[in-house]
Amino acid sequence: MNLSAFISHLIREGQVTVADTIHPFSTQEIQDTATVLHQYYENDILDMPGTAPAFDEKAAMWAAIYIYRAVQLAMLRQLGEEQIKILLTPYPDAITPEAIYGADLCLRYLPDLVSLSKGLSPDDPLVQHLKETAAVWPFSSTGMNIPVTAVLDHILAHPSLLQAYADRIIASRDTDRCRIPAVKEAVKASLGNYTDILWPDFKQFISDTNQYL
Structure with a gap:
């Protein structure tokens, strides 16, 4: 399966196959993948709160290749x-x-992908590398229970990213991400009056953390 087909299947079905040998991507593969990613972006922004960031083709392409190669590895x-x-x-x-x-x-x-790699040893270099990458990209790695190494300024300063980040934290019950005050406040605002329904344990987390303020 080439790169563009891989991304299409990943988006639509969540099931993918990759080539069993490492080969360079052709110019046509890259061009076709860029088209798929841009179409994906146009559909995805419809579900983003507010105004989503503009499409960054270079970052999208880097991530597409990264995920493809990670599956191969x-x-x-x-x-x-x-x-x-x-x-x-x-x-x-x-x-x-x-x-x-x-x-x-x-x-x-x-x-x-990290979950699928659990059959490997926790000390496997691939597993460690994937977790290190996840820590650098916190917007994409909620629920993984890993310490974040990235600065969150760009997420906190962008209303659409911050709201989506809060929603992902709620969906994955990632309490550790709420230890940053600005993130905790965004989560509280997103929960509103529905904390008991959406995340009952969050009230206890707030109570516990307030003891140390």
């Missing part, structure tokens, strides 16, 4: 740590609201 575990470093390169540009959302179109599947 999960299947081809004979490939060593050196290949992981070569194939799963960090995002090379500045992380902006546009990059966060563009990359999220594919990185939102990173928690599922």
Whole structure:
């Protein structure tokens, strides 16, 4: 399955296959994937609160390739740590609201990929690498129970990202993400009068954290 077909199946079905050999992506594959990602973005923003960040094709493409290669590496575990470093390169540009959302179109599947990799040893270099990437992209990794290493300024300053981030935290019951005051307030506002229904344990978390203020 080539890259554009991989992304299409990932979006529509959540089930994918990848080539069993590592090969460079052709120019046509890249162009076709860019088209798929842009269409995906246009559909996805309809569900985003407020005004979503503009489409960042470079970030979206980087994440698409990252997820494809990560699936390949999960299947081809004979490939060593050196290949992981070569194939799963960090995002090379500045992380902006546009990059966060563009990359999220594919990185939102990173928690599922880590779950699928649980058959591997927790110390497996691939598992460790995926978790490190997830920590750098907190918007896409709620519910993974990992410490966030990224600065959240771009999420906190962008109303659409912040609301979506709060909603994801609620959906995944990711209490640790609420230890940042601005995030906790966004979650509280999003819950409104429905805390008892949407997240009953959140009231206890608020009570516990207030003891230390």
